[in-house]
Amino acid sequence: MSNYRRSQNQAHPNKTNALMTGILVLLILFVSIQIWFLFGALNNALRENFNFALTTFIGSSILAVASFWLLRYLPDPIDSPDNEL
Amino acid sequence: MDEKKPDKVPNWKRDFPIQKKKATHVSRREFAKYLGLFSGTLALGNGAIVIKSLYFPEEELKGEHFVCNQADVPVGEMFQFEVAGTTVVPYILIHLEDNEWRAFEQKCTHLACAVRYRADIEKIECPCHKGYFNPRTGDVLQGPPPRPLPQLAVVVKDGQIYVKAKDQEKFI
Structure with a gap:
């Protein structure tokens, strides 16, 4: 039996793909910025630069929350016996 | 209309598959989840630096x-x-x-x-x-x-x- 969602998926198979790629690109961007923050904080904390450590921590936390929030929009895999690995 | 999918695999079974091919496969979905986890870890690492500079500052040299x-x-x-x-x-x-x-x-x-x-x-x-x-x-x-x-x-x-x-x- 077919339903609306299945026929949509069959008609536009690239939709899920684009969504997944977009989310991955955003996640990689967030993680890259966080690595940059962490590197900067490590460098500055050596000089007792507390404000920088705190600011990057806040920024990094916001990015982490954004990353978790993005995971909500991960598309469900199109379950069918053919698609199952 | 049958909404229930007959071949729906429960999560626990999906996490521990029998076939090696399935066990070693990392889907994009899982990769995205790993990235989310990594992102959280980096934020924690940044927090550790803040805690260190707050509670464990470098000690100054005392005396001559x-x-x-x-x-x-x-x-x-x-x-x-x-x-x-x-x-x-x-x-x-x-x-x-x-x-x-x-x-x-x-x-x-x-x-x-x-x-x-x-x-x-x-x-x-x-x-x-x-x-x-x-x-x-x-x-x-x-x-x-x-x-x-x-x-x-x-x-x-x-x-x-x-x-x-x-x-x-x-x-x-």
Whole structure:
């Protein structure tokens, strides 16, 4: 039996793909910025630069929350016996 | 309309598949979840730095520590010493002209190579990546080091050299 969602998926198979790629690109961007923050904080904390450590921590936390929030929009895999690995 | 999918695999079964091919496969969905996890870990790491600088600040050197006799180090020479504390950090003592003495940490602020004083060019040199420091102030003159060398105050008493923590610590 077919339903609306299945026929949509069959008609536009690239939709899920684009969504997944977009989310991955955003996640990689967030993680890259966080690595940059962490590197900067490590460098500055050596000089007792507390404000920088705190600011990057806040920024990094916001990015982490954004990353978790993005995971909500991960598309469900199109379950069918053919698609199952 | 049958909404229930007959081939729906429960999550526990999906996580521990029987076939090796399925077990080693990382889907994009899982990769995205790993990235989310990594993102959280990085935020925690950043938090650890904040906690460290709040509750475990670096201890200042307490009291005066004897280094050597004044006669041991001629003008233009450098003397390497250590001050035993919580961590053993190597220092260098430099005898500049006009009976001026300076003491710096020997660890380069770039990648912690050992720096040395070169009297011929009157600079402190890090031989690893050609970083140069001012021997009077410890400021970076050239090269990759991001920060000046940490400095100690030198006290000369009865021909003997002592070091102690420098007063003007910068707290930003």
